[in-house]
Amino acid sequence: MADHATSRGLDPQGYIEREGSLARIPRVFRPVVASARDRLLELFGGRLHSAYLYGSIPRGTARAGRSDLDLLVALQEDPADADRAGVRALGEAVDKAFPQIDGVGTLLYGRARLLSAAETYDMGWFVACMCTPLLGEDLAEYLPRYRPDSRLARETNGDLAQLLPGWRRSVAEAENPENSDEAADPAASEAARRRLVRFMSRHLVRTGFTLVMPRWNGWTSDLTEMAEAFGAYYPQRAEQMRAAALRGREPTADAAVLRSYVDDLGPWLAQEYARVHGVKSPRD
Structure with missing residues (x-):
């Protein structure tokens, strides 16, 4: 190999x-x-x-x-x-x-x-x-063998725009946990935000990577390598993606990070993904 x-x-x-x-x-x-x-x-x-x-x-x-x-x-x-x-x-x-x-x-x-x-x-x-x-x-x-092409990019991560409304609801609940089961336990509330930051960070980094995957012509599951590959093609967003890769490994409980994902990086990435690769085929 x-x-x-x-x-x-x-x-x-x-x-x-x-x-x-x-x-x-x-x-x-x-x-x-x-x-x-x-x-x-x-x-x-x-x-x-x-x-x-x-x-x-x-x-x-x-x-x-x-x-x-x-x-x-x-x-x-x-x-x-x-x-x-x-x-x-x-x-x-x-x-x-x-x-x-x-x-x-x-x-x-x-x-x-x-x-x-x-x-x-x-x-x-x-x-x-x-x-x-x-x-x-x-x-x-x-199953067939797979190349890192635009079809694979579209069908794996071309649904970010569909996910964002649910993400926003989750962020709103994380920012205002008074109606949740974790309201009486600040430590549980903080742990829930960390899990959400970890999940969203990893998803955004992987989506950013598959956006450029056909041009990069390869595959990696390493978050840092994914962020660097993305940054080579979108330098204006490189620091955001590097920070997301770090939070995917070492998540913070900062709700502002979550808000930045659903108000800025996420919507931009969804729009650019649709422009470059199209949107994911509908599922039942």
Whole structure:
């Protein structure tokens, strides 16, 4: 395999290489992964088609006590509400049992949706390139290979404009938590703002990166590298994106940061994305 710094995450034919592997999982996280694997089998049994890891743990860059465990689960059929409740409870149990992780996030889909035409250049790409097989048959065998082109950019992150209204509601709730369950607990309110800053920062950096991805001609999941790639093409916004990359790793509880995302960087990025790549195809 070529060095990432020179290949920019592409194989010799110019396709995005799959990132992560079970071999790269740091030793401290291996009991966490084993527990999640066993619990998934117990929860779903024969209904489970496959399960995957993604994020910093299979990339080998996770930090003990700071990183979360990210899972994607594909069922034989479309998931029901009880299945979603089951994976939430599983995540809470694993998070409680292992202090070396800071939360568990699980994406839950049916096999047919992940292999559908509508998802080929969105969740299909995600499974094939961003996910590390953990259990079952690898869906990547049924998916194409992917180049860092405009179609991939559009279908992965071309929906920011649709997301912004919901983001604004979340920011308003974070700024005025008096009607929320966290109102009586300032520490919980601050933690909620940090989670929101972390999430929005990462999403904006990744969207900024995929905006320039076809010109940069490569793939990376490193937030700093993403921000630098973006800044090379949009120097007037480079500092904002570098700051967002930093907050994606070290989030602040400052509500003003959230407001700047939904009032300035987010709307500008959504408009520029639509101009360059168009908008994401509608989903059911």
